[in-house]
Amino acid sequence: xxxxxxxxxxxxxxxxxxxxxxxxxxxxxxxxxxxxxxxxxxxxxxxxxxxxxxxxxxxxxxxxxxxxxxxxxxxxxxxxxxxxxxxxxxxxxxxxxxxxxxxxxxxxxxxxxxxxxxxxxxxxxxxxxxxxxxxxxxxxxxxxxxxxxxxxxxxxxxxxxxxxxxxxxxxxxxxxxxxxxxxxxxxxxxxxxxxxxxxxxxxxxxxxxxxxxxxxxxxxxxxxxxxxxxxxxxxxxxxxxxxxxxxxxxxxxxxxxx
Amino acid sequence: xxxxxxxxxxxxxxxxxxxxxxxxxxxxxxxxxxxxxxxxxxxxxxxxxxxxxxxxxxxxxxxxxxxxxxxxxxxxxxxxxxxxxxxxxxxxxxxxxxxxxxxxxxxxxxxxxxxxxxxxxxxxxxxxxxxxxxxxxxxxxxxxxxxxxxxxxxxxxxxxxxxxxxxxxxxxxxxxxxxxxxxxxxxxxxxxxxxxxxxxxxxxxxxxxxxxxxxxxxxxxxxxxxxxxxxxxxxxxxxxxxxxxxxxxxxxxxxxxxxxxxxxxxxxxxxxxxxxxxxxxxxxxxxxxxxxxxxxxxxxxxxxxxxxxxxxxxxxx
Numbered sequence: 001x002x003x004x005x006x007x008x009x010x011x012x013x014x015x016x017x018x019x020x021x022x023x024x025x026x027x028x029x030x031x032x033x034x035x036x037x038x039x040x041x042x043x044x045x046x047x048x049x050x051x052x053x054x055x056x057x058x059x060x061x062x063x064x065x066x067x068x069x070x071x072x073x074x075x076x077x078x079x080x081x082x083x084x085x086x087x088x089x090x091x092x093x094x095x096x097x098x099x100x101x102x103x104x105x106x107x108x109x110x111x112x113x114x115x116x117x118x119x120x121x122x123x124x125x126x127x128x129x130x131x132x133x134x135x136x137x138x139x140x141x142x143x144x145x146x147x148x149x150x151x152x153x154x155x156x157x158x159x160x161x162x163x164x165x166x167x168x169x170x171x172x173x174x175x176x177x178x179x180x181x182x183x184x185x186x187x188x189x190x191x192x193x194x195x196x197x198x199x200x201x202x203x204x205x206x207x208x209x210x211x212x213x214x215x216x217x218x219x220x221x222x223x224x225x226x227x228x229x230x231x232x233x234x235x236x237x238x239x240x241x242x243x244x245x246x247x248x249x250x251x252x253x254x255x256x257x258x
Numbered sequence: 259x260x261x262x263x264x265x266x267x268x269x270x271x272x273x274x275x276x277x278x279x280x281x282x283x284x285x286x287x288x289x290x291x292x293x294x295x296x297x298x299x300x301x302x303x304x305x306x307x308x309x310x311x312x313x314x315x316x317x318x319x320x321x322x323x324x325x326x327x328x329x330x331x332x333x334x335x336x337x338x339x340x341x342x343x344x345x346x347x348x349x350x351x352x353x354x355x356x357x358x359x360x361x362x363x364x365x366x367x368x369x370x371x372x373x374x375x376x377x378x379x380x381x382x383x384x385x386x387x388x389x390x391x392x393x394x395x396x397x398x399x400x401x402x403x404x405x406x407x408x409x410x411x412x413x414x415x416x417x418x419x420x421x422x423x424x425x426x427x428x429x430x431x432x433x434x435x436x437x438x439x440x441x442x443x444x445x446x447x448x449x450x451x452x453x454x455x456x457x458x459x460x461x462x463x464x465x466x467x468x469x470x471x472x473x474x475x476x477x478x479x480x481x482x483x484x485x486x487x488x489x490x491x492x493x494x495x496x497x498x499x500x501x502x503x504x505x506x507x508x509x510x511x512x513x514x515x516x517x518x519x520x521x522x523x524x525x526x527x528x529x530x531x532x533x534x535x536x537x538x539x540x541x542x543x544x545x546x547x548x549x550x551x552x553x554x555x556x557x558x559x560x561x562x563x564x565x566x567x568x569x570x571x572x573x574x575x
Contacts, residue, residue: 065474084474090467093570094489103485104475137571155475 014080014159014191015041015064020073021216022059033059035216036073041159046185046192048206050199050245052253056217057195061161064193082159083152087167089144091136097147098123098132104154122150125184142173146180153188160185162194166201175233178204182230199242199249204233209245213252220252354539362539363546371523376547379514379525382438386445387506393446394453394502401454402461412458415451423448423509427516436520441513449506456498460491493566500559507552 022034033056041047049057062068063075065084083104091100098119105115123132126146136144145165152160166174182205185192196202202209209223223245227237336356343355354362366372401408401415426444434440464487472486514526525544532540566572 067470067473082474084470086467086470088467090465090471092468092471092486092489093572094492106485107475107477107481135569135571 012043013040014043014045014077015039015193016074016076017060017064018074020060020063020075021071022056022063022068023071032216034063035218037212037217037219039210039219039222041191041193044189044191046194046205046207048202048209049193049195049212050197050202050209050249051212051217052197052214052249055212055214057212058163060212060217061163061193061195064159065161077159080158081155082161083155083157084161085145085148085152085163085165087164089136089141089148091144091147091151093136095136096132097128097134097136097139100136100147101132101150101154104151104156108156119150119154122153123147125153125187126150126180140173141169142177145169145177149181149184153184158191160190160192162192164196165194167196167198174201178233179230181205199246200233200238203227203238203242203245204231211245211248211252221248351536352538354542359539359542362537363543366540366543367547372528375523375525375528376551378522379510380551382441382445382514382524383507383510386442386510387449387503389442390446390449390502390506391453391499394450394498395457397450398454398457398461398498402458408458415454415458418447419451419455419505423505424512424516426509427513431517436517438519438522440517441510441519444513445506445509448509449502452502452505453495453498456495456501457491460494460498461487463494464490493563493570493572496559496563496566500556500563503555503559504552507555511548 017037017039019036019038020034021032021036024031024033037056037060039047049060051057059068061084063070064077065082067084091097092103095103098116101119101122102115105118110118120129120132123129126149128143128146128150131139131143131147136147139147148165166177169177178201181192184190194202194205203225206225209225211220211223212218213220223241225241227235227241231238339356343350343353347353397411397415401412423444426447427440430440430443434443468486468490472482477486511526514524515530518527518530525548529541529544532544
């Protein structure tokens, strides 16, 4: 409510990125990673950032997560909490599965009984009931990402940032996790910013697909994906739009190579 | 479909079918389940990705399998020793036979005096090591926390590690005379750098993604150390402890031979006495005793290390 009042715009924008640039290093060694990127993400939106490697999409996520500082421009998340997921699950091996999920709750000062209760619920959300006492290394790659998702959800964040979270998984597992993520995103009313270099994955999941150019990263185009959900990654609609975006991406890469 | 799980090698072939079944949860037959206790609830793709539970052999054959190469090695050493003895390389009062030595050793370990000596030596070893761990941990934590301190003494710590501990004794004796403190000084200065280095490298090599995860979770200050940095550096710290123990044990033995504290009859003192009496079998017996103690303690550290690796899933199986 306060968001609506203060900003006075019709939609509640959760992440506002305006002319954000990021430069690494200085002087002649300076590397421009992001060049005046502008992007607005609305409450409850699923936005995919798509681009070839080196386009600065991970950099953008780090900036939104507050892990890195912007060089110029404005980035506003309105003080909302963010959670971040990586390609590797990065679970802590000294903790059990449930211990990993409980850790963010512990950091928030949630009491022992309550955080156990909450962690059990979250494991149910990611469909890992009964695995709480296992060690991370006893789980498969897909299951570990589910735990990482549960841990991210435990941070009780408004914005979920995902950096190629399914990039290291086989196609079958990835497909299943797409369904799960879509379900959780709707149930939990999350806002998701999802980085990938897989065009079909982006079209399968996103409300919008933001195409970024390489070195420096710039927004080339903002595709709205209107196909009804749930979508299938191998459906004709998804494939068709993916082909369109791929062509656009290819043209960009070719332009860049010359 | 077979009711028994397929061998893990070929698991991939079945993964597709079961994954599809398990995920969509549609009508039809129940998804195949792995018939192993504790894994019943797992179905579909993930079940096949789980690490196979290793079948445990019976204890007897397992012990035998790991023991026979060691026994054989001991047998070969004894044989070589016996041959050297029989060849008349040295007079028998200087170089005793294995049989004579083991008889001496057998007599030795049945005396209360001997165990008194072992107790004294072990008390010194454990006290010195504990002190070294405490000091090493504080130094290691401080060095990894403050950059100027690292620049100042980081390389010095590694330098100290390479110093032969016997070099410290003349100084220790001048500083503390022939007393317990002289021995403790050398034991601590020998072991603390290894402990500190283990902790420093553990902290240095905490994976970057773990640090980022911690940062996103809002870990700061003490909580960050308590919940992330210290547990993450544990494996390296344990190997530092193990190395530190080896150094402190060596320093202690050198100390007991060199610094004879009046009224204390430690293992080192007894060994020195045996040499003064030209009692070679007794000298060799003490060498064997020190060797066995060293091996036993090393095994304890290995046990801890392996337990940790297993818990973390670092074993390369």
